[in-house]
Amino acid sequence: MALLEIDQLNVRYGDHVVVSDLALQLESGEIGCLLGASGCGKTTVLRAVAGFEPAQHGTISLAGRVVSEAGRIVPPEQRHIGMVFQDYALFPHLDVAANVGFGLSTMTKAGRAARVAEMLALVGLGPMAQRFPHELSGGQQQRAALARALAPEPKLLLLDEPFSNLDAELREKLAQDVRAILKTAGTTALLVTHDQHEAFAMADRVGVMQSGQIRQWSTPYDLYHRPVDRFVASFVGEGEWLRAEVDTAGVVLTELGTLSGIRCTEDPEMRQLDVLIRPDDVVLDEAGQQTARVLAKAFRGAEFLYTLILPSGQQLLSLVASHHNHQIGEEVGIRLEVDHLIAFSR
């Protein structure tokens, strides 16, 4: 049975529909993620799960018990849910240990101290127990907030853009650390972010959201390689759409020749296609039969991202190791290496 089950959830502010008919399931021990641009309603879903926003329609169930439905809402304090906020929301008048122990008022003093010490050790803040929040770095504050949320052993942990206030280098490292901590603690978690690298680094399952709905709820790998629609395909990763036709034998023909690979989308009967060509599908090849002109290039350290233009005017992106240094305007030979064919009818 799923630990968290959301079914046909609708949340409105006045007449403004923020979340409509949203559904997802999160198994116990899994880390889920809602990924979307700002304003897509992902934070509202999180606040509805926490019990801060009411559901106008649909249900939210925790461990089989309905906690939100139209006109009825179990208050947050009775849900056994932990939450890590974007700004951490640490209590400035309490030191780290007291912050972590804030939600443990039902425990004995000794039990509380032991639990706080255990949590601080888990997040690696043991020596910081007596510090106050303003004496901590951003990353340390983040860990303190995580420890505070985990201390009462919540059934579910919610994280609202947990890394957005941190430096870019710190972000990825901390995302992996937090994932390790959650997996050690065996906590089920739901995360919200606009950054797909964060989503992919943290989550077992990711839902891409658009205007209050989840377009696809699956593993990061499937999101990238088997997107269910054009929106998800464009939103996750980069790429350019290439026109293609399918002949009667089922061979996919493009201006760059025939394509093979695992067809992952829509019905096999369609004849007119748009195929998504990812930057890693386009290989620079001196001996390649096709040529393209370099339109722009972006240096990314280990790699270059080239924007190429074909004689027909069609553009392509190509990600290649940075020792392939070409000038803008230069003609280069290219070849397609497509493993997963992402195609939708035109």
Next chain:
Amino acid sequence: MTRITPSGVMRFFSFAGSMKPLFSRGSLYVLPLALLTLIPLAVVLSSFLQPQPEIWRHLAQYVLPDVLRNTLLLVLGVGCGVLLLGVPLAWLTAVCEFPGRRFFAWALMLPLAMPAYVLAFILVGLLDYTGPVQTLLREQLGYAGWFPKIRSPGGVVFTLVLALYPYVYLLAREAFRSQGKRALEAAQTLGLTRWQAFWRVALPMARPWLAGGVMLALMESLADFGTVAIFNFDTFTTAIYKAWFALFNLPAAAQLASLLVLFVLLLAWLEARSRGARRFNGKGGQGARIVLQGWVRWCALALCGAVLLAAFAVPVLQLVLWCAKVWAEDADRRYAGFILRSLMLAGLTALIVAAAALLLTHFTQRFRDSATRWLGRLATLGYAVPGTVLAVGVFIPIAWLDNGLVFLLQALGGTSTELLKGTLVVMLLALTARFLAVGHQPVEAAMQRITRNQEDAARSLGVTGRALLWRLHLPMLRGGVLSALLLVFVETLKEMPITLMTRPFGWDTLAVRVFEMTSEGMWERAALPSLCIVLAGLLPVLILVRQTEK
């Protein structure tokens, strides 16, 4: 375990439709606090609804012409005066550089500690015909008939301007400092001289702040009782006092109070509007100051010095001299009583107001519906209502309640003739209504620093309701509550009309002593209680100085 929370349902309903609930749980909690101000206001204003022709005829014939003329004069004179004094001082200390600027920047706030009525009797004592200044002039020059009369409308305005200019000074300074230099520099790159830039950019940008400062000064002038009493300059406040205590005509007092309330509510509305227009723009503008050169900088120094001398230094010196003179005979055992009663009254009021402010802030934060918010605003309207009006507005319903209770008691065999009337209760109710806003402001400001997320974090950790108040709100509001206690304490110490009009018989405080001595023209004997009040008043001003001059 599952239950439906009222707030959840309420929020659901208010989100479900565009319908806004008129009443909510939050507004029910806030209502008693709001009634503290609303009942006196309603009582006073309702005297409009029961017009008594003979009273009106009397007022219109003998009272209103003078009172209206004087009030208008006061409003115009003080309004122009505080602008003319406050704005240049603020500009000089906020934007320019001249010898002594750093000192004057904070020292010019010191007059805030000096109640206008104290300044008033010192100026009268100093500048009157028999005072030391005119006497000296006569001795040296033989004749001083050209010397302006201090006991005149001009004298009242002069005194109030010296006492109230800090409101404009403070807000104008904040405006000039927050504007930053960018706007001025932009104007100068567009070809304006500094002088033109001041008139065409800095001043117009500061307009909402200036308006706010002037409104505050005007509200203080309209509420002022002690100053105009010393000058024998009849305004609404003194007319209300006389109607009650000289003519024993409470209805006439209420009629006059209702007129004054209309004036004041208009000002309060204008002030609230100007506050809405204040937006900080222009960041990082603390660039180079305009360095004044040549004789201009000495003029700046002279202006700041003259204002500080006239509004603070000389008056304090005079107070000390008078105290030294009458110390031996005046400082007798009664003073222990004055001081003790003042401290007790101020302390009680501060505690009550701080508790009320805390509850008000807590409830408006916990219940965020519009009904609660509106009642919260009404509850803090008392700051705009003059003390004389509140005294009348609280006394009338209490007297009515008292009559009912006494009747009930006598029916049960009791013998008392007064229960609430003439006790501390009336005074404390009126003072709480008057100063709730003063205490609410710092507590509310502290509450603004508690984020929604911190509250939600506490809730998700199982801490709600009263526990939230004890474990999150109270500890984080400690600083704000302390400022509220201090501010209300000092305001109550200075307060004159409410204490005077509603005190139990024989319950004299320092401010009452000042009134009694000054009303008999005994300036020297009013000096000792005044000095106590001024010294206490310096405390919050010094804290304000520390906050603004970081």
